[in-house]
Amino acid sequence: MSTPRSWLASAQGSPFGVHNLPYGVFTAADQPGRRRIGVRVGDFVLDAGAAARAAGAPSALLDADSLNPLMAAGRSVWTQVRSDLTSWLTDESFREALSPALLPAGEVELHLPFEVADYVDFYASEHHATNLGRIFRPGSEPLTPNWKHLPIGYHGRAGTVVVSGTPVVRPHGQRKAPADAAPSFGPSRRLDIEAEVGFVVGTPSELGRPVVLDDFREHVFGVCLLNDWSARDIQAWEYVPLGPFLGKSFATSISPWIVPLDALEHARVAPPERDVEPLAYLDDRGGEPWGLDLAMEVRLNGHLVSRPPFATMYWTAQQQLTHMTVNGASLRTGDLFASGTVSGPEPDTRGALIELTWNGEEPLKLPDGTTRTFLEDGDEVVITATAPGPDGMAVGFGEVSGRVRG
Numbered sequence: 001m002s003t004p005r006s007w008l009a010s011a012q013g014s015p016f017g018v019h020n021l022p023y024g025v026f027t028a029a030d031q032p033g034r035r036r037i038g039v040r041v042g043d044f045v046l047d048a049g050a051a052a053r054a055a056g057a058p059s060a061l062l063d064a065d066s067l068n069p070l071m072a073a074g075r076s077v078w079t080q081v082r083s084d085l086t087s088w089l090t091d092e093s094f095r096e097a098l099s100p101a102l103l104p105a106g107e108v109e110l111h112l113p114f115e116v117a118d119y120v121d122f123y124a125s126e127h128h129a130t131n132l133g134r135i136f137r138p139g140s141e142p143l144t145p146n147w148k149h150l151p152i153g154y155h156g157r158a159g160t161v162v163v164s165g166t167p168v169v170r171p172h173g174q175r176k177a178p179a180d181a182a183p184s185f186g187p188s189r190r191l192d193i194e195a196e197v198g199f200v201v202g203t204p205s206e207l208g209r210p211v212v213l214d215d216f217r218e219h220v221f222g223v224c225l226l227n228d229w230s231a232r233d234i235q236a237w238e239y240v241p242l243g244p245f246l247g248k249s250f251a252t253s254i255s256p257w258i259v260p261l262d263a264l265e266h267a268r269v270a271p272p273e274r275d276v277e278p279l280a281y282l283d284d285r286g287g288e289p290w291g292l293d294l295a296m297e298v299r300l301n302g303h304l305v306s307r308p309p310f311a312t313m314y315w316t317a318q319q320q321l322t323h324m325t326v327n328g329a330s331l332r333t334g335d336l337f338a339s340g341t342v343s344g345p346e347p348d349t350r351g352a353l354i355e356l357t358w359n360g361e362e363p364l365k366l367p368d369g370t371t372r373t374f375l376e377d378g379d380e381v382v383i384t385a386t387a388p389g390p391d392g393m394a395v396g397f398g399e400v401s402g403r404v405r406g
Contacts, residue, residue, distance in 0.1 A: 003390045004090040008102070010042030011089065015396025017042065018089050019389045021082060022257035022398070023067055023222065026108040035065040035111055038103075039085060040257055040398070045108050048085070050101040055088050067114040067258065071202035071221045072333040078202065078221065082260060110256035112163040114200060117334035119156040119252065120324055121196075121228055121244075123147075124315035126272070128343035131355045148276040151315040151323045153340075156228070157249040161336060164225075164255050164400040170377065171250040173234035188231035188247075190360070191375040191404060194341040195298050195308050195351035195383050198226035198254055199317045201335035208328040213284055216318040219331055222258035225296075225383050225400040226338045229253065232354055232374070254336070255400040259387075263395050267387035269293045271316050281326055282319050290318035294397075296342060296385040298351065303366045308342035308351040310385070377406035 003019045011017045026038040038045040049063035061070040088094045133142025176183035202221030205211050235247025271291035294310035341351045350356050353374055357364050360373035380403040386394040
C-alpha cells in the first residue's frame with residue numbers, strides 16, 4: 001500500500017512528509033507566550049489544535065501546551081490522532097480550512113516537547129563499549145563480564161534535559177589525572193559528546209509489574225535524537241564505585257521533534273547476531289525485530305566527523321525497556337531512555353570524541369586546518385539522522401545541536 005499524497009506541495013518527497021508527521025511544541029510571533037503542539041510537515045509546522053478545530057474535531061489533547069496528555073492517552077489514541085492528521089493533510093477538501101494553521105517552520109520557536117519524568121541512559125553499542133574497554137583496560141578483555149548478559153545503564157538527571165539549540169555551559173568539578181598527586185577543581189578539560197537515540201514513554205505502567213518485550217509498542221510513544229554531553233575527566237575521577245554522576249548530569253540535549261514509533265515500521269531490522277544466549281526475559285528472537293536502521297551524522301563546527309550506524313546496536317530499545325522494569329520499577333508518562341553512544345566498526349563511525357581521538361592521543365583533524373581532542377569553548381555539535389520510510393522515502397528526525405559556552 002503506497003503512502004497517500006499530501007495536498008501540501010512541500011510535503012511531497014520530504015523527509016517530513018505525511019509518512020512521518022513528528023510532534024513538537026512551538027511558540028509563534030502571533031502568540032509568543034502560548035506554547036502549542038505542532039506537527040512538522042514539509043516546510044511547515046501545523047498547529048495541531050487549530051487544525052483539529054478547523055477540521056471539526058476539536059481535541060483537548062492537541063490543544064495542550066506539551067505532549068504529555070497526548071502521550072498518556074495510550075496507543076489507540078495515538079493511532080487515531082495520526083490517522084486524522086494524515087486524512088486532513090491528504091484530503092483536498094481540508095486544504096482551505098487547514099491552510100491558516102500552517103506556519104513556516106523557520107518562523108516558529110521550538111521548545112522541549114514534553115515534561116521529562118525520569119531519564120535513563122544505556123550503554124548498548126558493542127563497538128563503543130569495546131573501544132572504551134581497549135582505551136581504559138589495555139591488555140585485558142575490553143567488555144566487562146556482564147555486558148552481553150544485560151543492557152547496562154544508569155539513571156541520569158531529568159531536570160537537565162534541554163531542547164536542541166540550548167547552550168551547554170562547560171561544567172566544573174573535581175579532576176584527577178593518573179599522574180596527579182591530588183585532585184583539583186575547575187572546568188572540565190575533556191568535554192565530550194555522545195551521539196545517541198532517545199525513546200519517549202507515553203503510557204505508564206504499574207509499580208511491581210514488569211513490562212514484557214511484547215508490550216514495547218504499547219508504552220513507547222516515539223523516538224528522538226539525543227546528545228548526552230560528558231565531562232570525561234570529571235567522570236573518570238568520580239565514577240568508581242557508583243558510576244556516572246556530575247560528569248553526565250549537567251546537560252542532555254534532545255531534538256525538538258518526536259518521531260512516532262509508527263513512522264518507523266520500514267526502518268525496523270533484526271539486531272546483530274548475539275553470541276551469548278540471553279536470559280528468557282530478554283530473548284527477542286521469536287518476536288518482532290526492534291533494531292532500527294537509522295543513518296546518523298555528527299558535525300563539529302559544520303564539518304562531518306562521523307556517521308554512526310544505529311542498526312549495529314547490540315541491545316535494542318525493546319530489551320532496554322524490559323530490563324529497566326524487570327525489577328518492578330514503574331514507567332511514567334514522559335520517561336526518557338537513551339541508547340547510549342552509537343558507534344560502528346570503522347573509525348569514522350564512532351559517536352564520541354573519546355573514541356574518534358582515542359582518548360586524545362590521536363587529535364581529530366578538521367577540514368579547516370584545526371584539530372580537536374575534546375571540545376573547546378564556542379564549538380558547536382550538530383547530530384542529524386534519517387531512517388528508511390515507505391516508497392523509498394526517508395523519515396527525518398531533524399537535528400539536535402548545542403554550542404559550548406565557557
